Amino acid sequence: MNGAEKKRSFFKDAAYNIKRTMELDPAAHSKLEVFWLYPHIKALGFHRIAHWFWVRNHTFIARWISNIARNWTGIEIHPGATIGRGLVIDHGMGVVIGETAVIGDDCQLYHGVTLGGTGSVHVKRHPTLEDGVYVGSGAKCLGNITLHKGAKVGANAVLLKDVPAYATAVGIPARIIEKK
Known part of the structure; x- marks a missing residue:
């Protein structure tokens, strides 16, 4: 994505997300199972609705919808976040x-990941993940940083700096250990 939101179909995105989940999760047995039982599918659906309200400046209803999603799924996605297709x-x-x-x-992304902000000023203060980025369990990516295309962040890393394309970052604070 280039920062500008792409016009997409809600249902085509949902179908694509289910397909990607089936490809990446060996425990997924059917598309029906993924649709009904996988929390991230619900969280992303709610996010699309909340984001629609957010960009139209209906912030209260957007936050209300995102709170319902968080309570139901355990996944907290701010309605202002911009999310491409195929997020698992x-x-x-x-x-x-x-x-x-x-x-x-x-x-x-895996469980316990935080794409968090630094500071309290109303500017870009959260990470940007380019296409094909992988973030391991418990990793904290903080601030206005960019994880470039194909970057990987290891489990429990604390990332405070950009990660080059196809590089891997691990540790606290995270450091680059390999670039392919």
Whole structure:
């Protein structure tokens, strides 16, 4: 994604997200199972609705919808976040995606991931994940940083700086360990 929201179909995105989940999760047995039982599918559906209200400046209803989704799924996505298609949030409990976060297409997050902000000023203060980014369990990506295309962040890492394309970051604070 280039920052501008793409015009997409709600149902085509949902079908694509289910397809990606089936490809990435060996425990998924059917599309029906993924649709009805996988929390990230519900969270992303609610987010699309909440985001629609958010961009039209109906912030109260947007936040209300996102709170319902958080309570139901354990995944907190701020309605201001911009999310591409194909996001898979595996074992999503405790995932937090902040207001100015931007997530590209075909990214993957695991449980306990935080895409958090730094500071209290109303500017871009959350991470940008370009297409194909992977963030491991418990990782904290904080601030206005960019995880470039195909970047990977290891489990429990605390990331405070940009990650180059196809590089891997691990540790506290995170450091680049390999770039392919």
